[in-house]
Amino acid sequence: MANGILVYGEVRDGSLKAITKELVAAAAHLSQAGAGPVSIALVGDAATVDAALPAARALPVATVYAARHAELASYSSQGYAIALQAAIKASDAKVVLFGATALGRDLSARAAARCDASLFTDCTELVWSGGNLRVKRPVYSGKVILELESTAGVQMASIRPNIFAPAGAGGSAEVAEVAVTIADGDIRGRVKEIVRTSTGKKDLTEAEIIVSGGRSLKSPDNFKILDEMAEALGATVGASRAAVDAGYAPHSMQVGQTGKVVNPKLYFAVGISGAIQHLVGMRTSKVIVAVNKDENAPIFQKADYGLVGDLFEIVPKITEALKKLHASSH
Amino acid sequence: MKIVVLVKSVPDTESKIKIGADGTSIDPQGLKFIMNPYDEFAVEEGLRIKERLKDDTTVVAVSMGPERAVEVLRTALAMGADDAIHVSDPAFEGGDAQANARVLAEVIRPLSPDLILGGKQAIDYDAAQVCPAIAEYLGMPQALIVSELKISDDKKVATARRRVEGGDEMVEMTLPALVTCEKGLNEPRYASLPGIMKAKKKEIKKVGLADLPLKAESVGAAGSKTKVVKYHNLPERPPVKMIAGDAAAQAAELVRLLREEAKVI
Numbered sequence: 014m015a016n017g018i019l020v021y022g023e024v025r026d027g028s029l030k031a032i033t034k035e036l037v038a039a040a041a042h043l044s045q046a047g048a049g050p051v052s053i054a055l056v057g058d059a060a061t062v063d064a065a066l067p068a069a070r071a072l073p074v075a076t077v078y079a080a081r082h083a084e085l086a087s088y089s090s091q092g093y094a095i096a097l098q099a100a101i102k103a104s105d106a107k108v109v110l111f112g113a114t115a116l117g118r119d120l121s122a123r124a125a126a127r128c129d130a131s132l133f134t135d136c137t138e139l140v141w142s143g144g145n146l147r148v149k150r151p152v153y154s155g156k157v158i159l160e161l162e163s164t165a166g167v168q169m170a171s172i173r174p175n176i177f178a179p180a181g182a183g184g185s186a187e188v189a190e191v192a193v194t195i196a197d198g199d200i201r202g203r204v205k206e207i208v209r210t211s212t213g214k215k216d217l218t219e220a221e222i223i224v225s226g227g228r229s230l231k232s233p234d235n236f237k238i239l240d241e242m243a244e245a246l247g248a249t250v251g252a253s254r255a256a257v258d259a260g261y262a263p264h265s266m267q268v269g270q271t272g273k274v275v276n277p278k279l280y281f282a283v284g285i286s287g288a289i290q291h292l293v294g295m296r297t298s299k300v301i302v303a304v305n306k307d308e309n310a311p312i313f314q315k316a317d318y319g320l321v322g323d324l325f326e327i328v329p330k331i332t333e334a335l336k337k338l339h340a341s342s343h
Numbered sequence: 344m345k346i347v348v349l350v351k352s353v354p355d356t357e358s359k360i361k362i363g364a365d366g367t368s369i370d371p372q373g374l375k376f377i378m379n380p381y382d383e384f385a386v387e388e389g390l391r392i393k394e395r396l397k398d399d400t401t402v403v404a405v406s407m408g409p410e411r412a413v414e415v416l417r418t419a420l421a422m423g424a425d426d427a428i429h430v431s432d433p434a435f436e437g438g439d440a441q442a443n444a445r446v447l448a449e450v451i452r453p454l455s456p457d458l459i460l461g462g463k464q465a466i467d468y469d470a471a472q473v474c475p476a477i478a479e480y481l482g483m484p485q486a487l488i489v490s491e492l493k494i495s496d497d498k499k500v501a502t503a504r505r506r507v508e509g510g511d512e513m514v515e516m517t518l519p520a521l522v523t524c525e526k527g528l529n530e531p532r533y534a535s536l537p538g539i540m541k542a543k544k545k546e547i548k549k550v551g552l553a554d555l556p557l558k559a560e561s562v563g564a565a566g567s568k569t570k571v572v573k574y575h576n577l578p579e580r581p582p583v584k585m586i587a588g589d590a591a592a593q594a595a596e597l598v599r600l601l602r603e604e605a606k607v608i
């Protein structure tokens with residue numbers, strides 16, 4: 014009978030993504046509860062897999078399953094699902110974990126249908142319960158939490174970033190080669206090109222600290238004061254929809270129902286009123302700080318720390334205080 | 344071309360979500376149902392492709408669910424869809440994403456569409472799972488969470504832009520293909536008054552289990568390998584700590600609390 018946990022090792026730009034370490038930690042937690050050994054699957058062409066192999070082997074896992082094929086040089090849902098299915102067969106895993114990233118969401122849904130596995134997407138909690146995967150995931154735009162259990166032969170889940178502390182190094186996993194067969198016509202669509210839009214900062218969905226600004230920033234230029242504060246925190250800057258609609262920030266920065274759902278350990282809502290559509294995008298943040306000149310702004314009901322006042326006065330002072338803190342701790 | 348758009352009836356985002364007395368369902372009292380907002384982008388995109396091509400392209404809206412699914416199909420027709428199919432059967436009840444995808448795939452298969460358009464996720468369960476499962480069952484390539492879509496002049500290739508961490512991916516697919524739609528793809532139109540009048544008269548085709556090559560045990564609750572344990576309310580946040588003083592004092596105190604109390608910086 015299937016046993017063990019297979020973590021999908023996501024590779025981007027030639028290196029293993031940080032989420033993989035978090036997934037290994039999540040898998041270790043299932044393993045301790047009796048779900049079997051932890052392994053990693055690496056999928057791609059030879060160059061992609063080889064580049065990520067040392068980092069994957071160094072994680073505390075038993076085996077790294079390497080599924081290489083020349084047709085997998087660029088991502089395709091179909092090709093990667095075929096290769097992952099082969100890795101699942103080779104490992105005989107009962108549980109397969111993915112990051113709830115753009116790639117993880119795409120591949121997990123495709124692979125689950127292909128392998129006739131169950132899938133829970135975007136989970137915030139998971140446990141091993143009586144030989145099955147049991148998870149919690151936010152539903153109805155995060156208004157309630159749904160707890161679910163699987164009874165499938167192969168059970169998959171994608172997990173939000175920043176839920177589990179990353180696993181440390183210290184392993185020297187074996188490598189098992191997985192034979193991948195891809196026939197003509199199996200892959201009918203693939204990524205042709207990746208257009209870079211980022212500035213090297215962590216994406217909002219992966220950021221540990223986020224500083225978001227609202228309509229009250231009044232201009233794209235004024236977002237600079239948030240950039241400076243973010244710089245002092247190692248944070249990524251986000252925005253409300255009102256700020257995006259007003260043209261102060263690009264849509265890629267929007268947090269909320271029609272933007273990104275984020276899960277940082279620290280979220281600053283600066284001059285953001287706290288509309289439900291914004292809250293659903295950020296309310297699982299561990300600590301929320303609100304800066305708003307209106308003491309009755311709804312955001313204060315969801316915040317841990319509240320500062321009433323003018324953001325144009327307070328934000329530069331926070332940046333200053335952070336710099337002072339860094340100076341004294343060096 | 345033949346375009347299928349998938350539309351689902353979901354509670355409006357303004358709706359208060361209350362857990363039912365049994366703990367395993369949502370109390371339907373007072374919920375207002377609408378077309379899933381991302382499915383509006385799908386309908387709009389289908390109509391725009393049809394309008395651009397000016398050929399014999401047809402747009403068929405498909406919805407699976409109880410009687411209220413008919414409402415969203417009427418909306419799709421009123422926006423301009425040519426036909427509508429309502430997929431409903433007591434046997435389909437209680438199905439999870441995959442069981443539902445299995446049914447929808449068999450409804451769609453005989454239509455032989457060139458393009459299937461759906462929403463990036465349904466804002467009820469936020470699963471983002473039904474469409475890619477349909478693509479797999481039908482052997483089609485997929486592009487999910489798409490904010491820009493181009494169909495080649497020879498109608499053989501679709502190129503989709505999708506946002507990923509740190510950039511945009513351009514996915515090229517040979518048709519037939521499946522695409523899920525994201526905000527930014529287009530601005531959905533409102534149904535016109537004549538459109539609404541016409542939609543009222545249009546026949547909506549019904550499809551049930553007997554019309555499909557599926558067994559009762561592979562659909563609905565019987566065909567689902569996941570089960571609801573229970574719903575939980577969000578954990579209460581402790582009350583907010585307001586930080587007083589002038590801007591400099593507020594800032595200093597905040598930074599101290601974030602370091603010493605919350606331990607997040």
Ligand SMILES: Cc1cc2nc3c(=O)[nH]c(=O)nc-3n(C[C@H](O)[C@H](O)[C@H](O)COP(=O)(O)OP(=O)(O)OC[C@H]3O[C@@H](n4cnc5c(N)ncnc54)[C@H](O)[C@@H]3O)c2cc1C
Pocket residue numbers: 226227228229252253254255256267268269270271272273283284285286287288289290291294304305306307310322323324325356380
């Ligand atoms: C279908 C739908 C989807 C939506 N999706 C999203 C989404 O994804 N994300 C999202 O954010 N919104 C979304 N919205 C919009 C949402 O309802 C709000 O309109 C929006 O979040 C408001 O943005 P805001 O807080 O920046 O602006 P406002 O509501 O205008 O609030 C500005 C706040 O700034 C404060 N302020 C003003 N000046 C200062 C100052 N100098 N110093 C300190 N504070 C100041 C004010 O007191 C106020 O609280 C959506 C709405 C709908 C209908």
Ligand SMILES: Nc1ncnc2c1ncn2[C@@H]1O[C@H](COP(=O)(O)O)[C@@H](O)[C@H]1O
Pocket residue numbers: 349350351379381382385405406407408440443460461462463464465466468469470471472473474
């Ligand atoms: N019951 C359904 N009927 C028609 N389309 C659906 C149904 N369920 C899901 N879909 C489509 O699949 C998309 C994603 O839904 P989900 O996977 O449930 O998040 C929706 O936006 C719809 O386009």
